[in-house]
Amino acid sequence: MSNDTNGQCGSCTHxxxxxxxxxxxxxxxxxDASSDVVAGCGAPSNASVHLRVSALGSCDAYAPAA
Ligand code: SF4
Incomplete structure (x- = not known):
């Protein structure tokens, strides 16, 4: 599971x-102020389906942005 703050999409490299x-x-x-931001996820497992996610979303492919 990656549901803590550091594991949310908005801080993910993808x-x-x-x-x-x-x-x-x-x-x-x-x-915390970015709940209305939705953008693409470029993770290899998600990009092929053009997944769009909330900045506050999360998944097991999370990787922290540099
Ligand atoms: S869906 Fe997963 S891989 Fe994509 S941006 Fe969010 S945490 Fe990262």
């Missing part, structure tokens, strides 16, 4: 390649 860079930075700086 999140948000389709977002403006400024928006992605804001999500990572203030994840």
């Amino acid at each position: 999140f948000g390649s389709d977002l403006p860079n400024e928006t992605l930075v804001q999500v990572r700086v203030n994840l």
Whole structure:
């Protein structure tokens, strides 16, 4: 399970390649205020189905952004 704050999509390296860079930075700086942000997930297991997720989502493929 990856349901703690550090495991949420907004702080995952696979999140948000389709977002403006400024928006992605804001999500990572203030994840708690980003509940309305939805973006693509680029994880190999999800990209083929063009999964879009909330910044507050999570899954087992979570990998922290650098
Ligand atoms: S769905 Fe999983 S892999 Fe995709 S951004 Fe969220 S935590 Fe990362």
